[in-house]
Amino acid sequence: MKLTETKPEQHGLIRRIGGDAHFASRVTAIGVTEGTPFQTVRNDRRMPVLIYLRETLIALGREDAERIEVAV
Amino acid sequence: MNARIALLGQPNSGKSTVYNALTGSRQHVGNWPGKTVERNDGYYTYGGARYTVTDLPGSYGLSGNSDEELITAAFIKTGQADLVCILVDASQLERSMYMVAEFAAMDQPAVLLLNMMDVAKVQKKEIDHALLEERLGIPVLPFTAADGKGYNELKALLARELEKPHKLASAPELPERSGGAEAGAVQAESEAKYRWIQAVLAGVARSRQEQFTLSKRDRRLLSPVLGKLACFGTILLGFLAAMVICFPMMWLGSMIPQLLNRPIAELLSAWNVHPWLVSIFSIILPNTLYFCVAMAGFVFGVNLVFGYLEEIGFLARAAYQFDSLLSGLGLQGKAICPILMGFGCTIGGACGTRVMDNWGQRMLTMAVVWAVPCASIWTIIPVISSMFFTPWQTMLVILGILLYVALLMTIVARVFRRALVPERSRSGMIMELPPYHKPHWRHILKEAFFKAWDIFKRALRTVTLISLLFWAFSYSGSGNVADSLLYKVGTAIEPVTRVFGLGWRTFMGFLSSAFAKEAVLGVLNAVFVGEGTVLDATFRSVFNAATDNAVLGQAMTGVVSKAEALAFLCACTFNIPCVMALSTTYRESHSLKWTVRVAAFYVCGALALSCVVYHIAALFL
Incomplete structure (x- = not known):
């Protein structure tokens, strides 16, 4: 499923990161890589998705979060 | 070594x-x-x-x-x-x-x-x-x-x-x-x-994936509706705090021309110095100093507040809240603070952009902040509008201006986005929300002080230069407006300015609105009522707005049509904010090219708007 489809409090693993090299470079630099465990913290309509990953609270724009496949 | x-x-x-x-x-x-x-x-x-x-x-x-x-x-x-x-x-x-x-x-x-x-x-x-x-x-x-x-x-x-x-x-x-x-x-x-x-x-630190729960404060601040209101309120409070902090410095600054003007003028006149030089040393220089002190005061206040909000982790939350809204303009969520600050003062907005991640975003935000009418504009719009229009019509004028603000912000973002935020660097929000920190006041104070001092030193040159330019145009040996270069040029090009709906008098008002919004009423008074020189009006009215609005209103309505008044209001509001905002933008962006580009865009845009408004309004009013 997509990261945007997760619910708050759900734990999961990042499965696949889509998008171009620029996006991959930015999103992996902040710690989102394939196989990383995460927890969704907030997922409100028309707001960036908030996840907790590698001990950090991270906000990801919705459009970007759409490109991230996760397993919960 | x-x-x-x-x-x-x-x-x-x-x-x-x-x-x-x-x-x-x-x-x-x-x-x-x-x-x-x-x-x-x-x-x-x-x-x-x-x-x-x-x-x-x-x-x-x-x-x-x-x-x-x-x-x-x-x-x-x-x-x-x-x-x-x-x-x-x-x-x-x-x-x-x-x-x-x-x-x-x-x-x-x-x-x-x-x-x-x-x-x-x-x-x-x-x-x-x-x-x-x-x-x-x-x-x-x-x-x-x-x-x-x-x-x-x-x-x-x-x-x-x-x-x-x-x-x-x-x-x-x-x-x-x-x-x-x-x-x-x-x-x-x-x-x-x-x-x-x-x-x-491995073995150095334990990194465990524990259950994460938002703090009580974050649950409120990050909720979609309540959080936005809270951010809004906090930024407003922050702006008020910045004003309170900078007020003493601005007041001290305003004492410079008040205290120095007369003694310098008298001293130099007694030495038989040429009146040109007397006016430079007694009016231009003390006022330039005042502008720069006031600017530094403002920059200090804003940096103090912003430094605080950034350090405790608030700015990241505000950015999260407003990211969707602003990404439509090609801006980052963080731009919300400078933009809201812009309603108070454009200088504050411009220096508030230092929280942005990269230069392109910063410059774009500054360009957008210029579209936001600052508090000083609201001291002249209702005054002039009520000379020509009924209170209801004035309300409509203000509403129209606010709607155009939103439109102009979109236009500015569209026009400059391609060059400032190239497609390849455009991407959504990928940002850490740091845990709340206690503010370290020593560090914040120090940084705000350096920033203010830096702006003061650097702005002195720009503001002096522009002031001198304005002086050269508005200086009149006899004290009569008709003897100034501004009058000669203004009346000579009146056929052109008429196209934009502005007569030479309102055009002077328009020019002064690029210098300082506070100067507009004084300059109008000088050109319409003939009281005082444009020079005095421009530089003095900033701290002494003792214009008799009733007299000015009478003089203006006699010469200016309603359509021209409306065009003038629009042109003033969306002109370059003021010479101090211009100079702050230049200093913060480190780019003369882009500052000039944005300034030219605003002057042209204001005139174009004025032209359209005048010709449409002339059909109805």
Whole structure:
């Protein structure tokens, strides 16, 4: 499923990161890589998705979060 | 010996705290060669030797996602620093070590600062720094940048390492790259970097994935509706606080011309100095000084408040809240604070853009902030509008102006986005929301003070230059407007300004609105009522708005049509905000080219609007 489809409090693993090299470079630099465990913290309509990953609270724009496949 | 130390670290790693603490007031702000990115160099002396410190710009990595990252990577790679001091956040060790992994490929001498040990301790995270040091092969210093202690130890370490430098003992084994930078290859490299980090940190720190719960404050501040209101309120309060802080300085500044004007004028006149020079020394210079003091006061207040809001972690939350709204304009969520500040004062908005990640975003935000009418505009719009229109009509005028603000912001963003925020660097929000920190007032105060002092020094030149230019145009030996260059040029080009709906008098008002909005009423008074010279009006009315509006209203309605008045109101509101905002934008953007471009856009845009409004209004009014 997509990261945007997760619910708050759900734990999961990042499965696949889509998008171009620029996006991959930015999103992996902040710690989102394939196989990383995460927890969704907030997922409100028309707001960036908030996840907790590698001990950090991270906000990801919705459009970007759409490109991230996760397993919960 | 003059060694160069470079500071490298991710956002929120405490890099600027360390930079400021090390260098104190011995700082220099410049540009990276050929770039608009701000370059910060400072120095300190230790044990009789001088050490230069360069604060490297950038974001989470070194992979060239922005000009900032390219500059930093090139600076390190070419060995321009004798030693690189890398900062990591001890409370998020694994993630912030990514910068070390990126750095490893550069093969340069380094030391590692484990910053935020206080936060790590509170979170009961233990770090075996001796083991980490052994694994990395470079010195590792546990540190708390904000508490002001430990800097002697740091300086001693840096001095030792410069004598006998160490390089990282290992580097991530990167998979071989076939072809260009494909998304897959980039990901594989990042994964290799994290694998290296995990290997280095094995047994050094426990990284466990525990259940994360938002704090009570965050539950409120991050909720979609309540949170936005709370952000709005906080920024408003912040603006008020900035005003309260800067008010004493502005008041002191306003005393400069009041106290100096007469004595200087009398003294110079007694020496039979030419009246030209008398007016320069008694009016222009004291007022320029006042403008700059007032500007510095404002910049101080805004930086203090913004510094506070940024340091406690509020700005990141506000950015999260308003990201969707602003991404439509091509702006980052962080732009919300400068934009809201702009309703108070454009100078505040412009210097508030320093929280943006990169130069393009900063410049774009400044350009958009110019569209926001500042508080001074609201002191002239209702006054002039009510001379010509009924209260209901005035309300409509104000509503129309507000609607146009929204439209203009969109237009400005559209026009400048392509060049300032190129497609490749455009991306959604990828940002850390740092835990709430206690503010470190000493650091915030120091930074706000440096910023204000810096603006004051730099603005003095720009503002003096523009003031002198305005003086040359408005000076009239006889005190009669008709003897000034402004009048001669103004009346000569009136056929042209008429096209935009402005007669020579209102056109002068328009020109003065680019100088200072506070000067508009005074200048109108000078050209319509004939009381005082334009020069006096421009420079004095800023602190002495003793214009009799009833008399002015009578004089204006006699000469100016309703359509022209409406056109004039629009032209004034959307002109260049003021010479101080212009100069702040130039100083903050480090780009004369872009400041001039944006200024030209606003002048042309204001005239075009005025033209359209005049010709349409003339049909109905």
